[in-house]
Amino acid sequence: MANKIADLNRYIAKKGLKVTRQREAVAEVFFAEKGHISAEELYMKVAKSHPGIGLTTVYRTLKLLTEAGLAKERRFGEPQGVYEKEDEDRHHDHLICTRCGKIVEFKEPSIEEMQEDVARRYGFVVTDHKMELYGLCRTCSTA
Amino acid sequence: MANKIADLNRYIAKKGLKVTRQREAVAEVFFAEKGHISAEELYMKVAKSHPGIGLTTVYRTLKLLTEAGLAKERRFGEPQGVYEKEDEDRHHDHLICTRCGKIVEFKEPSIEEMQEDVARRYGFVVTDHKMELYGLCRTCSTA
């Protein structure tokens, strides 16, 4: 996490931008998140520890993090975007409960191999993918 | 296609709604589409053959088609939604070229089996899924 902030600052320096307390505050809270978070949610969390930071700045910082390759914007079928950390390690996919909204992340290398396979058949070179499985989680399907 | 319109009219009748020339026009153009189309694009296509139909009506008809199970709303990482026909036959997924924007639909039953498998391991019952593979199509990767 500390190194994530360092990565960000390195990117900022390279671009001739500035390290500000707002950017550090937003990045800190963002990197402390486990899953995905919307701009609005992040804004509210940041406000607790660093009041006075505007929603606009949160949006701008998320965009910066995305450009720096440290965050990724996603959309789970809704107009509102959410952001998640762009990890160095393997790509993950999502299981989404349509009743309670719970989102579980998972990885499945064998599926990814098949994806490459399919893409090859259509002449595509895959650079990224998204897979979302919708359904009911254990709690909701037995309730 | 004619039977799709019939399906829609059946749904309309069941709900005590009305068959209007606007609804028929929008549905006709929508069902004639091969892939996905945004509300705006559909509105413009409909305008060519049936001028005077409002964008609002297009949105309302798309919502109706979705309720009737004849259309499905999707979002490919952008705020703007697109609609596609909800076919009776197998679910399909998408290959998306990040350079030229081309979208190819494909089906891969073996991947779907694996998805069920993964979900089961997490206690989920899958009702739907989305899979999008991003990359370069043949034309773009060799250009």
Added chain:
DNA sequence: TTATCTGCAAACCCTTTGCATTTAA
């Protein structure tokens, strides 16, 4: 010093809603 950053408000895009009028049944 000075180019970047901030917060606010206003603008923006996409979609939905309120309302008076029209229309299918």
Added chain:
DNA sequence: TTAAATGCAAAGGGTTTGCAGATAA
């Protein structure tokens, strides 16, 4: 006749942008 549908304009979310003042370098 009458409940539903239409088109317009206005409102609604979520996100971006213009700008004057604040701030890191």
